[in-house]
Amino acid sequence: MGPRTTRRSRQAVPRRTTASGPRTLPRISPQAAVLGTLVLAAAGLLLAAASGPGTVELDGGRYARNGVPIGDQALRGGTGPTALRTSSATPEASAGGTLDPEELTGYRWPQRRGARITSFFDWRDEGFLAIEGRRFHEGLDMTTGCGSEVFAAHSGVVLHAGRRFAPFMGFSGPLDRFYARLERREMMGALPIVVVIDDENGYHSAYVHLSEAKVERGDRVRAGDVIGLEGDTGNSTGCHVHYELIRMDGPWMTVTKELVRDAFYPPFVRERIDPLRVLSLKDRNAPALIPGVDPPKNPPRLRRSAQP
Numbered sequence: 478m479g480p481r482t483t484r485r486s487r488q489a490v491p492r493r494t495t496a497s498g499p500r501t502l503p504r505i506s507p508q509a510a511v512l513g514t515l516v517l518a519a520a521g522l523l524l525a526a527a528s529g530p531g532t533v534e535l536d537g538g539r540y541a542r543n544g545v546p547i548g549d550q551a552l553r554g555g556t557g558p559t560a561l562r563t564s565s566a567t568p569e570a571s572a573g574g575t576l577d578p579e580e581l582t583g584y585r586w587p588q589r590r591g592a593r594i595t596s597f598f599d600w601r602d603e604g605f606l607a608i609e610g611r612r613f614h615e616g617l618d619m620t621t622g623c624g625s626e627v628f629a630a631h632s633g634v635v636l637h638a639g640r641r642f643a644p645f646m647g648f649s650g651p652l653d654r655f656y657a658r659l660e661r662r663e664m665m666g667a668l669p670i671v672v673v674i675d676d677e678n679g680y681h682s683a684y685v686h687l688s689e690a691k692v693e694r695g696d697r698v699r700a701g702d703v704i705g706l707e708g709d710t711g712n713s714t715g716c717h718v719h720y721e722l723i724r725m726d727g728p729w730m731t732v733t734k735e736l737v738r739d740a741f742y743p744p745f746v747r748e749r750i751d752p753l754r755v756l757s758l759k760d761r762n763a764p765a766l767i768p769g770v771d772p773p774k775n776p777p778r779l780r781r782s783a784q785p
């Protein structure tokens with residue numbers, strides 16, 4: 478958040494052009510390098526789509542510069558896997574059946590020594606989610622360098638490897654309109670490559686901005702297995718991994734209202750967990766800190782579930 482997000486890990490590696498789609502997003506401000514927020518990425522894409530490739534500046538991660546044509550916001554009943562898990566639930570506090578993050582075991586860092594943390598789970602003005610109106614970055618960003626290995630943080634089963642990952646991210650409804658619009662504009666290839674793993678403890682782990690996935694849907698992985706390579710797919714101006722932990726039966730958090738309005742996101746998403754609640758900076762394999770990018774003293778924490 479703020480100035481600290483200007484730190485980035487620009488690597489001396491040439492930009493790739495993905496085979497699966499044109500790079501339509503203009504390179505943007507340094508903040509976006511460590512933003513890493515996959516869904517912000519998609520929101521940026523929608524804005525780009527609205528006004529034509531190459532014409533949008535995200536202005537330090539603020540993506541609502543232009544009025545994007547807004548269509549029907551009504552969310553239909555769920556149809557995807559996420560909807561199956563959530564459609565019968567109203568957004569309300571749920572104790573669920575899962576253990577609290579501090580009780581979970583078996584987590585290890587998705588990158589090893591040599592990695593650096595470029596952004597924490599922390600308050601951020603341009604965050605994708607909000608708690609009581611205050612926006613935050615809902616994952617932890619780290620980098621070892623473009624093409625470096627990314628490891629499963631926990632054992633589990635691969636739910637998804639690729640770009641159409643949203644159904645596995647705990648949204649309160651489908652993202653059909655979101656995807657339909659990207660497909661219409663042939664911009665799916667500009668979404669990040671994401672691996673989502675069911676950690677089989679009620680939580681999902683998502684690994685975002687990969688240059689390549691090394692696993693496929695249905696694969697069983699153990700903690701420490703290579704699941705992909707660090708990249709900068711999606712809205713990212715430097716290679717890094719955005720690691721996101723989702724409590725799938727947890728309470729609801731609110732999606733930033735501008736994104737609901739402009740980019741057709743469902744209004745709620747299952748609780749995002751600060752990865753530092755399952756991973757320790759004191760672990761000998763923990764990534765290094767960068768001066769000025771410090772763990773937040775008061776990280777975002779949901780006190781009560783968002784209500785519709």
Ligand SMILES: [Zn+2]
Nearest residue numbers: 512513514719
């Ligand atoms: Zn991130």
